[in-house]
Amino acid sequence: MLTLHQMQMSGNCYKVRLVAHQLGIPLRLIDYPVVGTATRTPEFLNLNPNGKTPVLEFEDGRVLPESGAILSHLSDGTRLQPESKWDRACMLQWMFFEQYSHEPYIAVSRYWHKFAPLQEFEKKRHLVPEWHAKGNAALGVMEAHLKSHDWFAGKDYSIADIALYGYTHCAADGGFDLSGFPAVSAWTSRVASQPRHLLLTAV
Amino acid sequence: MLTLHQMQMSGNCYKVRLVAHQLGIPLRLIDYPVVGTATRTPEFLNLNPNGKTPVLEFEDGRVLPESGAILSHLSDGTRLQPESKWDRACMLQWMFFEQYSHEPYIAVSRYWHKFAPLQEFEKKRHLVPEWHAKGNAALGVMEAHLKSHDWFAGKDYSIADIALYGYTHCAADGGFDLSGFPAVSAWTSRVASQPRHLLLTAV
Numbered sequence: 405m406l407t408l409h410q411m412q413m414s415g416n417c418y419k420v421r422l423v424a425h426q427l428g429i430p431l432r433l434i435d436y437p438v439v440g441t442a443t444r445t446p447e448f449l450n451l452n453p454n455g456k457t458p459v460l461e462f463e464d465g466r467v468l469p470e471s472g473a474i475l476s477h478l479s480d481g482t483r484l485q486p487e488s489k490w491d492r493a494c495m496l497q498w499m500f501f502e503q504y505s506h507e508p509y510i511a512v513s514r515y516w517h518k519f520a521p522l523q524e525f526e527k528k529r530h531l532v533p534e535w536h537a538k539g540n541a542a543l544g545v546m547e548a549h550l551k552s553h554d555w556f557a558g559k560d561y562s563i564a565d566i567a568l569y570g571y572t573h574c575a576a577d578g579g580f581d582l583s584g585f586p587a588v589s590a591w592t593s594r595v596a597s598q599p600r601h602l603l604l605t606a607v
Numbered sequence: 608m609l610t611l612h613q614m615q616m617s618g619n620c621y622k623v624r625l626v627a628h629q630l631g632i633p634l635r636l637i638d639y640p641v642v643g644t645a646t647r648t649p650e651f652l653n654l655n656p657n658g659k660t661p662v663l664e665f666e667d668g669r670v671l672p673e674s675g676a677i678l679s680h681l682s683d684g685t686r687l688q689p690e691s692k693w694d695r696a697c698m699l700q701w702m703f704f705e706q707y708s709h710e711p712y713i714a715v716s717r718y719w720h721k722f723a724p725l726q727e728f729e730k731k732r733h734l735v736p737e738w739h740a741k742g743n744a745a746l747g748v749m750e751a752h753l754k755s756h757d758w759f760a761g762k763d764y765s766i767a768d769i770a771l772y773g774y775t776h777c778a779a780d781g782g783f784d785l786s787g788f789p790a791v792s793a794w795t796s797r798v799a800s801q802p803r804h805l806l807l808t809a810v
Contacts, residue, residue, distance in 0.1 A: 473696050494676070500673040
């Protein structure tokens with residue numbers, strides 16, 4: 405069985421659980437606390453020298469970090485990836501967009517608002533306006549696409565949608581207001597109504 | 608012919624030129640200044656609502672932003688991608704690592720040190736220690752891998768190497784010192800000695 409080294413409330417880890425659940429791939433979960441240095445121990449750095457979850461561990465000892473790479477690997481050849489080469493290029497485009505232009509503001513704002521110790525958050529509070537401006541810009545890019553498309557890559561739900569859903573559907577945790585993005589809100593409902601959907605809190 | 612909307616000195620755009628050159632794919636280049644708002648005009652936002660280069664434009668009008676997606680699309684089925692599914696997973700792992708854990712510190716530090724107006728840089732100078740700490744951490748992750756591997760994904764040079772080379776080989780521009788990373792330094796030489804290598808400054 406595959407083992408997922410994860411943090412339950414991390415959107416990046418949730419993406420992997422959701423893909424695995426929708427594809428019927430069982431996962432053994434090893435959970436680490438969101439706050440603290442559990443992914444900086446020598447044991448963890450031996451798994452992933454970059455010190456981050458998720459890490460997917462195979463029975464033969466191989467390990468794969470980076471949620472985008474894990475999503476792509478698990479869903480290769482399945483209905484969660486488009487068939488056409490062009491649509492797969494668009495899928496990766498949105499997955500890189502999420503990691504570079506979305507996650508560093510929307511996920512980071514959520515971490516500091518919801519999980520970090522309040523004293524630590526006080527040192528970061530001056531960054532909230534920048535996180536909100538750049539996160540709202542990313543939501544605006546999504547809104548523009550979703551005004552004329554149901555999904556991000558091709559005509560069907562794919563791992564591009566899952567990658568973007570991970571932190572978008574809980575963006576309110578970081579002080580974002582999705583009511584100004586009606587096409588994004590409608591898309592989150594479409595994602596949540598897919599067969600075998602899994603909630604962030606489900607184990 | 609394909610058109611690349613680009614900034615000549617951007618490492619993300621350089622990666623695309625290098626891949627295209629090594630695969631013998633001609634590109635028409637449209638260059639934008641690194642400093643300023645040239646990628647925030649209505650015309651540019653119509654190409655890429657995210658307002659960033661590179662953007663690859665096809666003869667039929669389709670456009671593809673995100674260097675990682677462009678590299679993957681151009682090199683699909685070529686010698687610049689590993690054949691095995693596992694090695695391709697590792698390739699994407701390093702490409703996502705580069706965009707999330709490497710570029711935001713090493714490329715950003717280079718931009719502010721080398722290109723931004725000095726008055727603007729003064730407002731950001733307090734961030735230099737964080738950029739250097741996190742950028743050096745990323746170089747350390749690369750060094751650990753390269754101590755026992757020639758290349759990042761599988762046994763051969765691939766777009767994972769090109770993605771990481773883009774900003775690593777010019778990291779000194781941002782105040783980084785590669786002499787403390789001998790395996791990284793040896794790897795940059797290996798990349799530069801590949802057939803049909805192209806310099807960052809070459810048009």
